[in-house]
Amino acid sequence: MSGRLAVVGLGPGDERFLTPQAAEALAGAEALYGYAPYLARVPERAGQTRHASDNREELSRAEAALEHCLSGARVAMVSGGDPGVFAMAAAVIEAIEAGRPEFRAVEIEIVPGITAMLAVAAKAGAPLGHDFCAISLSDNLKPWELVERRLRLAGEAGFVIALYNPVSRARPWQLGAAFDLLRGVLPAATPVIFGRAVGRADQRLAVVPLSEARSAQADMATCIIIGSAETRVVEREGLAPLVYSPRSARVAG
């Protein structure tokens, strides 16, 4: 009996984004693990234990959930957005690879969810309608030089760029540096979308040209989408503008 671990994507917040597959995985679990604010989104259920942990404890959280499974339990690890995109799925598999051999016998189900960039893009129009990339701006787990290199190559390739983890108290300057770098590669008028808490009651969306993008417009709950040179803004009287990247493209550079 090695148990079973479901790594469940809750989507961006509102339960209208929670897929039936995710709801089923949560309902069938005897124990829930997760970062406290994500756990708080899941309604309490009789007989189900809860194991909340702090931010930046992904690996120990994953190990604790896997240990719990070894008793034969059905466990769910909750994750914001999609668990596979800068979230808990990679941490769980890292813990399996590096941990006790018994961890490899635990049945693993990754349950996808709506990741932040999809929710932000939908709110803004269709900025991800052409080739794009997603970059975590955190330099906790990779050198900043690598982030810079990827931003530069992404801009040169003509990718629309989604930025996750743009800023935190411990990383206050990285986003401003990223904007400065991209201003050297992309046109000044390139649309930049700041989507904060999209899908929640306090959601906020702002669109500014790259020349005016400032890191103070973002916080930990913000996902940022930076257009390519082809991305356009369609103005509408009395309605929010629609930002989109056309499906067709000319040769870049």
Place this chain on the structure above:
Amino acid sequence: MSGRLAVVGLGPGDERFLTPQAAEALAGAEALYGYAPYLARVPERAGQTRHASDNREELSRAEAALEHCLSGARVAMVSGGDPGVFAMAAAVIEAIEAGRPEFRAVEIEIVPGITAMLAVAAKAGAPLGHDFCAISLSDNLKPWELVERRLRLAGEAGFVIALYNPVSRARPWQLGAAFDLLRGVLPAATPVIFGRAVGRADQRLAVVPLSEARSAQADMATCIIIGSAETRVVEREGLAPLVYSPRSARVAG
């Protein structure tokens, strides 16, 4: 009265991926538009008209739906996966920008969905756990030289690469050329995931090293994820291997 158009992501197929927000948008529509196989996934509903169209008619389909809205109707355009990722949302906004001025008064709601790469990644483990990009391999709307340039820069940047529209009857050689190009940039052992119809009854998943990846393993319903040099495969006795990209990275190149 300018009506309302919801562009609705159905996810990868199975209704367990359909979000409550998407189900609500479909239920509230007086008319449904879409590519016939996607429309066929939506249960019939009394009083709701259906307007199926063929593949590769995105722009005329979008125009027809917008025209319908001008009567004041609530219309839904169905899309596979997420409408914002190589799907109908960009086509709708292109039709608004280029079309009758009245189109700009139509209320637009884009309803996100689980896009193919998230479903394939979840089935395989967590290959998108680190920085990644998504590229449409179709050269119908962009020159092939641009696709090649992006593949090369993505490989050099250390992005995991998700390929949409890898192959079709009219585009038989592009995927093989893409694998050949990437074999010049990435290690021979780099894991390549072929996910076909993931989330449907006939789903199929295969993982091979880049050195052995062949275009014959893919068809129109396949989404391909090519790892970076850091992507790993965790073997498990009696269970499928887990493919993942670690959250941390060394400096590339």
